Amino acid sequence: MEARHLRYALALAEHQHFGRAAAALGIAQPPLSTQIxxxxxEVGERLFERTSRGVFPTAAGDAFLARAERALQEMTGAAVDAGRAARGETGRLRIGFIGSALLDPLPTVLAPFRRAHPEVRLSMTEAPSPESTSALLAGSLDVAVGRGAPTGPGxxxxxxxxxxxxxxxxxVAATHPFAGQRQVGIEQLSGDRLIISPPESEPRVAAVLRELFPARSLEEAISARDVHTIVGLAACEAGVGLGPSGIRRIDRRDVRFCRITPAVRLPDLxxxxxxxxxxxxxxxxxxxxRHNCAQVGNRLDRTLTAMRVPASSQVVIPTTE
Amino acid sequence: MEARHLRYALALAEHQHFGRAAAALGIAQPPLSTQIxxxxxEVGERLFERTSRGVFPTAAGDAFLARAERALQEMTGAAVDAGRAARGETGRLRIGFIGSALLDPLPTVLAPFRRAHPEVRLSMTEAPSPESTSALLAGSLDVAVGRGAPTGPGxxxxxxxxxxxxxxxxxVAATHPFAGQRQVGIEQLSGDRLIISPPESEPRVAAVLRELFPARSLEEAISARDVHTIVGLAACEAGVGLGPSGIRRIDRRDVRFCRITPAVRLPDLxxxxxxxxxxxxxxxxxxxxRHNCAQVGNRLDRTLTAMRVPASSQVVIPTTE
DNA sequence: GGGCTTCCATATCTTGAAAGTATCAGGATG
DNA sequence: CATCCTGATACTTTCAAGATATGGAAGCCC
Structure with missing residues (x-):
């Protein structure tokens, strides 16, 4: 059975007349007769009753035509869906990210992306940077956002x-002695108990911290994966939280943020x-x-050029701006 | 686009290899390449990525294949449904009937029919006999059950x-003077107020009653279309209800049924x-x-033979007994 | 009722597209 | 570097869909 048979049957049912249906299909009447x-x-049942007043579907024909129409709709729908998928209008984007990225740079990209491609299913997975990297390499993520450029095999x-x-x-908590200061010396910090992200989950940050603090301070430090937890622990006077400057976005009355002097540059996101x-x-x-972060876009394009990644997949998006 | 293209694409996606997919389809490799x-x-998008490790669907291909599979399922489903409809396993049967028929002869047919053909949608419409007849002639019913054989044009x-x-x-009500009697003389009835079905809705019954009772009794009679209403009115001592013997099936403590002497034969159902x-x-x-009412079946077959109705549509049913 | 029209089916021929055969080009592999 | 594997291409073959011509049945009209 071919799609042609369905089209012919539907045309015949519509026109109730072999000659007119054939004309509508752009073929002569005999081939329509033979195809029907x-x-x-093939179906094994008479699908049309030929009477002198016209051609009418039998009970079997009615049942057949109902599903035949759906079959043809699926076929055209398949082509349409393929086009939409090729233009990236539908599909899925799996992003793995470090929690702090959700505070600052991700919203400026995700919001416009959602607006431009509302039918793309976003799958957001919070995870430590190394985990996202390996998930990306394994193919279970499409984008990874982490602190420090990925290293290692692959x-x-x-x-x-x-x-x-x-x-x-x-x-620090609003009640903490540092709370009034806009900045605090690095040497002042190790007097207090530190609250840091777990060294094993964020090794790149841990490496920086090891340069700054005595091993003893880090061993005794409280660790928390989530930046909100770090801030929360600081708020309840558990110690001095340390995190990327992006955590200033966490807007709580009960904490204060202090610059550290001299400034400590963390590995980039x-x-x-x-x-x-x-x-x-x-x-x-x-x-x-590219549209929303010009700088990042430029760096991205330079990287792609340097790596000689063909721009074949760089589809022009139909932004609804 | 033809169903063949869908079948080929699905085979290619399954085998991830032009040669093996072609072999599975029973054709040579070149035609598969050209068809893909x-x-x-036609779709306007590359659906398969040909790599050295195999052939894989692109994002567009994945979207296409998902709906292509459904389209093919609809096609085979259409043929299956046509067969089922032709065998009368699915479909619809619209029965118009007079209310009293629901008491006696209908259940003995409907129950086995439901059991044998559970997927047929039954549409049951209670209506006076002449209404069912005209609905049957107009094509909005498939079966009519009424009192008296249909007459008139068509x-x-x-x-x-x-x-x-x-x-x-x-x-009569259980408290009625007749309640103790098994039978009652016809002349005794007109002394009481009669409860009958409306003459205009059941003219064939009305004709019988006109032979039996003085015009005055009928004019003053209470009329009720539904047999349950006739019995209900009798129960509350509104008068003497008259109906077909089938109403004895109505099992109420507060009423009694009496044979009428001499017996009055009503027009058959x-x-x-x-x-x-x-x-x-x-x-x-x-x-x-035929299976459940041998007598009726015999009469039916004799009628069909007499009318020279071809037995072409007399399908042997796959009873699940 | 005979001729006429309408309409679908059948027979035969034509054509086009799918399938087959042979071969080539590109990439991986040893 | 030669070889193998794989898919694409060129060309031929074949088969089925489509076109043309015609037949037969049913309804219609004068």
Whole structure:
């Protein structure tokens, strides 16, 4: 059975007349007769009753036509869906990210992306940077946002671009002695108990901290993966929280943030994706990134050029601005 | 686009290899290549990525294949549904009936029919006999059950068979003077107020009553279309209800039924359908009728033979007994 | 009722597209 | 570097869909 048979049967049912249906189909009447006969033979049932007043579907014909119409709709729908998927209008984007990225750089990209591509299913997974990197390499993520550029085996197959520079800042309870100060000396911090992200989950940050603090302070430090937890612990006077400057976005009355002197530069937040990922959705995501963060976009394009990644998948997005 | 293209694309996605997919399809590799190429050209998107490690669907291909599979399922489903409809396993049967028929002869047919053809949608409409007849002639019913064989224009296009013989019986309140009697003389009835079905809705019954009772009694009678209403009115001592003997099935403590002497034969209950109705569901219904009411079945077959209605639509039903 | 029209089916021929055969080009592999 | 594997291309073949011509049945009109 071919789609042609369905089209012919539907036309015949519509016109109730072999001659007119054939004309509407742009063929002569005899081939329509033979095709309908062949269809009836294959189905094994008479689908049309030929009377002198016209051609009418039998009970079997009615049942057949109902599903035949749906079958044809699925066929055209398949082509339409393919086009939409190719343009990245539908599909899925799986982003793995470090929690602090959700505070500052991610919203400026995600909001416009959602607006431009509302039918793309976003899958957001918070995870420590190394985990996101390996998930990206394994193919279970499309984009990874973590602190520090990915390293290790496979990292060269990724395109990585810095998307945010952070200094280390301290966060203390509003009642803390430091609370009144805009800045605090690094040597003052180790007098208090530190609250830091777990060294094993964020090794790049841990490496920086090891340069700054005595081993004893870090061993005794409270660790918390989530930045909100770090701030929360500081708020209840558990110690002095340390985090990227982005955590200033956490707007709580019961804490104060202090610059650290001399300033401590943290490894940049980086966004990575597979260099040869053909996903049109990813291409659209990068396009939105370019539009909304010019600097990041320029760096991205330079990186792509340097890596000689073809721009074949860089689809022009139909932004609804 | 033809169903062939969908089948080929699905096979290619399954085998991830042009040669093996072609072998599975029973064709050579080159035609598969050309057909896939033609499909991609028609859809306007590359659907498969040809790599050295195999052939994989693109994002567009994935979207296409998902709906292509459904389209093919609809196609085969259309053929299956046509067969089921032709065998009368699915579809619809619209029965118009006089309320009293629901008491006696209908249940003995409907229950086995439901059991044998659970997927047929039954549409039951209570209506006075003449209304059912005209609805049947107009095509908005498939079966009509009414008192008296249909008459008037068009009745000759119907097949009609008697399915029940009823005598007229009286129904009175348990407190009524007649309540103790098993039978009551016809002349005794007109002393009381009669409760009858409306003459205009059941003219054949009305004709019988006009022979039996003085015009005055009938004019003053209470009329009620539904047999349950007639019995209910009798129960509350509104008068003496008159109805077919089938109403004895109404099992109420507060009423008594009395035979009428001499016995008054009512017009038979008849079942009618269009002589040339091709509906397989109707054929199955008649088949169930034959199996469950041998007498009626014999009369039906004699009628069909007499009317020279071809037995073409008399499908053998797959009873699940 | 005979001729006429209408309409679908059948027979035969034509054509076009799908399938087959042979071969080529590109990339991986040893 | 030669070889193998795989898909694409060129060309031929074949088969089925479509076109043309015609037949037969049913309804219609004068």
């Amino acid at each position: 006969a062949a269809l009836e033979k 990292a060269e197959t990724l395109v990585t671009v810095s998307i945010k520079t952070d200094d280390l800042v301290a966060v 980086h966004l990575s994706f597979r260099a040869h990922d053909p996903s049109p959705v990813l291409a659209n995501f990068l396009q939105v990134l | 190429a033609a499909l991609e050209k 009745a000759e296009t119907l097949v009609t068979v008697s399915i029940k013989t009823d005598d007229l019986v009286a129904v 008849h079942l009618s359908f269009r002589a040339h109705d091709p509906s397989p569901v109707l054929a199955n219904f008649l088949q169930v009728l």
